[in-house]
Amino acid sequence: MAKLMPASGFILGLAGAVSLWSASALANDELLKLQQDPKQWVMPLGNYAGNRYSKLDQINSKNVKNLQVAWTFSTGVLRGHEGGPLVIGNMMYVHAPFPNTVFALDLSKGGQIVWKYEPKQDPNVIPVMCCDTVNRGVAYADGLIFLHQADTNLVALDAMTGKEVWKVADGDPSKGETGTSAPMIIKNMVLVGTSGGEFGVRGHVTAYDVKSGKQVWRGYSMGPDSDTLMDPEKTTALGQPVGKDSGTATWKGDQWKIGGGTTWGWMSYDPDLNLVYYGSGNPSTWNPVQRPGDNKWSMTIWARDADTGMTKWVYQMTPHDEWDYDGVNEMQLVDQKIDGKERKLLVHFDRNGFGYTLDRVTGELLVAEKFDPAVNWATKVDLKTGLPDRVKQFSTEAGGQDTNTQGICPAALGSKDEQPSAYSPKTGLFYVPTNHVCMDYEPYKIAYTAGQPYVGATLSMYPPKGDSNLGNFIAWDATTGKIKWSIPETFSVWSGALATAGNVVFYGTLEGYLKAVDAETGKELYRFKTPSGIIGNVNTYEYDGKQYIAVLSGVGGWAGIGMAAGLTGDQEGLGAVGAYKALSQYTALGGTMTVFALPE
Amino acid sequence: MRLNGIGSRILTTAAFAVALLTAGAVAHAQDTGQAQPTQQQNSTTTAATSDQDKPYTIAPDGTVSWPVFSGFRRFNSECIVCHGPDGVGSTFAPALIDSLKVLTYEQFLDTVTNGKTEVNTAVQKKMPAFGTNPNVMCFIDDIYAYLKARSDGVLGRGRPQKHDPKTADVGQAEDACLGG
Numbered sequence: 001m002a003k004l005m006p007a008s009g010f011i012l013g014l015a016g017a018v019s020l021w022s023a024s025a026l027a028n029d030e031l032l033k034l035q036q037d038p039k040q041w042v043m044p045l046g047n048y049a050g051n052r053y054s055k056l057d058q059i060n061s062k063n064v065k066n067l068q069v070a071w072t073f074s075t076g077v078l079r080g081h082e083g084g085p086l087v088i089g090n091m092m093y094v095h096a097p098f099p100n101t102v103f104a105l106d107l108s109k110g111g112q113i114v115w116k117y118e119p120k121q122d123p124n125v126i127p128v129m130c131c132d133t134v135n136r137g138v139a140y141a142d143g144l145i146f147l148h149q150a151d152t153n154l155v156a157l158d159a160m161t162g163k164e165v166w167k168v169a170d171g172d173p174s175k176g177e178t179g180t181s182a183p184m185i186i187k188n189m190v191l192v193g194t195s196g197g198e199f200g201v202r203g204h205v206t207a208y209d210v211k212s213g214k215q216v217w218r219g220y221s222m223g224p225d226s227d228t229l230m231d232p233e234k235t236t237a238l239g240q241p242v243g244k245d246s247g248t249a250t251w252k253g254d255q256w257k258i259g260g261g262t263t264w265g266w267m268s269y270d271p272d273l274n275l276v277y278y279g280s281g282n283p284s285t286w287n288p289v290q291r292p293g294d295n296k297w298s299m300t301i302w303a304r305d306a307d308t309g310m311t312k313w314v315y316q317m318t319p320h321d322e323w324d325y326d327g328v329n330e331m332q333l334v335d336q337k338i339d340g341k342e343r344k345l346l347v348h349f350d351r352n353g354f355g356y357t358l359d360r361v362t363g364e365l366l367v368a369e370k371f372d373p374a375v376n377w378a379t380k381v382d383l384k385t386g387l388p389d390r391v392k393q394f395s396t397e398a399g400g401q402d403t404n405t406q407g408i409c410p411a412a413l414g415s416k417d418e419q420p421s422a423y424s425p426k427t428g429l430f431y432v433p434t435n436h437v438c439m440d441y442e443p444y445k446i447a448y449t450a451g452q453p454y455v456g457a458t459l460s461m462y463p464p465k466g467d468s469n470l471g472n473f474i475a476w477d478a479t480t481g482k483i484k485w486s487i488p489e490t491f492s493v494w495s496g497a498l499a500t501a502g503n504v505v506f507y508g509t510l511e512g513y514l515k516a517v518d519a520e521t522g523k524e525l526y527r528f529k530t531p532s533g534i535i536g537n538v539n540t541y542e543y544d545g546k547q548y549i550a551v552l553s554g555v556g557g558w559a560g561i562g563m564a565a566g567l568t569g570d571q572e573g574l575g576a577v578g579a580y581k582a583l584s585q586y587t588a589l590g591g592t593m594t595v596f597a598l599p600e
Numbered sequence: 601m602r603l604n605g606i607g608s609r610i611l612t613t614a615a616f617a618v619a620l621l622t623a624g625a626v627a628h629a630q631d632t633g634q635a636q637p638t639q640q641q642n643s644t645t646t647a648a649t650s651d652q653d654k655p656y657t658i659a660p661d662g663t664v665s666w667p668v669f670s671g672f673r674r675f676n677s678e679c680i681v682c683h684g685p686d687g688v689g690s691t692f693a694p695a696l697i698d699s700l701k702v703l704t705y706e707q708f709l710d711t712v713t714n715g716k717t718e719v720n721t722a723v724q725k726k727m728p729a730f731g732t733n734p735n736v737m738c739f740i741d742d743i744y745a746y747l748k749a750r751s752d753g754v755l756g757r758g759r760p761q762k763h764d765p766k767t768a769d770v771g772q773a774e775d776a777c778l779g780g
Contacts, residue, residue: 127727132692447734452732456677458673556692
């Protein structure tokens, strides 16, 4: 790719009908402008703050009931479709799970396929992906499309031709390292995280040069300070220095080397603070008895300097995990008032069921409240120490090996998983797709073999006592930590939400419905059943004066493993009424993008 | 990570009095040199045809033999991510409760040990080789016993409610096989 090729060049070249923006010194600068343009959807979460909000309001709470399908597109892939399409100018980029096909569609020509990229990958990577071969999307910068393949290869493609410009291996799939996450462009770097927490890998985030693919920095989730990129004095946790080698001192022996803490979720970026935010996942193994210590810095919110990767601050939400409550969910950056004072906030809905609000400058913990009332493993989180107040009855460590600890809420999939939330500055509310599932958890002894599963627990999952819904879609006030409204859903809501200036919030369901609800009240305004269950994220864009809503359907992922099998039986002892129908009775496989618009 | 084990608590009770399946065919390599993951009542695979047909015991009150329970635990940790909770399959891997109706013990063992590949334009199915994984191979006969009971329809979904105790011998064999 020519260094000075401006993004506007290829778009004009293709369509000649989009506004100009200037070529810039940093890939970042272009994106900083593009993310402000509501007509485009230039990064998976919509903007650097991870808000999944659009200023478009042609589709609004009054007329959304008239929504119609404008066009559809099949990816030709059957497995679970997470993430969503990008729209840059007249081009749309659609990705698929393994084999990680990418399509470039020309919106000015009725979605004609401009190019298709399908990498050749060793199928041996398929079974080392813990939960289906999902991929959460591509990134765009500087006339390039970046794809993080299942086999961990990060590939830069010419956005105009689909030609491979460079490729770099981020990890080693033979050790269980895989790629599922969407890359993130910051300045002249493309950042990627890792998957493989169930294979005893050691997670990290790595920054590569956009132009060359050369590694700029890599920060591990655990290990000596030189690996975690921590300064014992300057890096802080809740205002206190972390001290020397906290990423090894909190582990038994050299267990940190197979410590997990993978980084497969979403990243956010504050250009003013020059900090990148993301979360790390579960420590390996799932058997807590075999893994003494706080296991830092698994289960942690990270703030790193974008240029150097140095850690500014960390907050470990679930020290010494006993339940697989990965901390990888999205970090929403918002500016809101708390106690009358305008604060730069980071809002995070964790797997562990607590919604955290932090000061994103300092890492100070401001609010930590349950966003699902069913959460029972901890009573509360101490805002000073940051520690959860654990309930012994639900501690799998206290229960011990070979003991089945019962009735833990949430289940290992968390009160919310990777499905990203949305934030509307108009209402000041967060719109959160959630899971409403509890579990029994029995840890037992296992041994580590490179490239083989390293789990060490058996689980059973079921809805909370007395409930029949496995999910909720909620509106959340992060300044007070309170649920504004909550919509029960038959299954976990595994689709990324979208909030719009039209006062409409969109999300998908596992049965396959695209739903539109009123942003103020949660009242359902529209639903349409897409060809398959939705685990993708809802995006919006405007083309030729018309607003569109786009979503990938294609059930799979977590849902493909568990929900598809369904809950059977009477759940005796748990109080759930009736039998739960298997998801397979509602939907079948197949990746399709459905695009909606208002009628002419 | 996202791992599921939605389970019910139905237990179909049935009584079978059969010997445990042999572990003689397990060909895993252990640092410790220990290679007997489970208690054995037979010592060769060839003589175990009837045991392979019913390698489990389930008492009239629903109490399952330890290998069945052990197999339940290991299956729902190592195999569930593709083959679904309780062996009922997923969107991308077969339901083993059906597969074991046709697969022989030898075929089962071969597939688990060496893996299987079916990748073409329409299908991307890839079973990994677990031959070097002690968490699977030390318990392969337990897993087989569990799946066979499921496949035969004598064990329902979810966690078996009652099981024989884990004896000291079993615990020692487990420790030895897992490498301490």
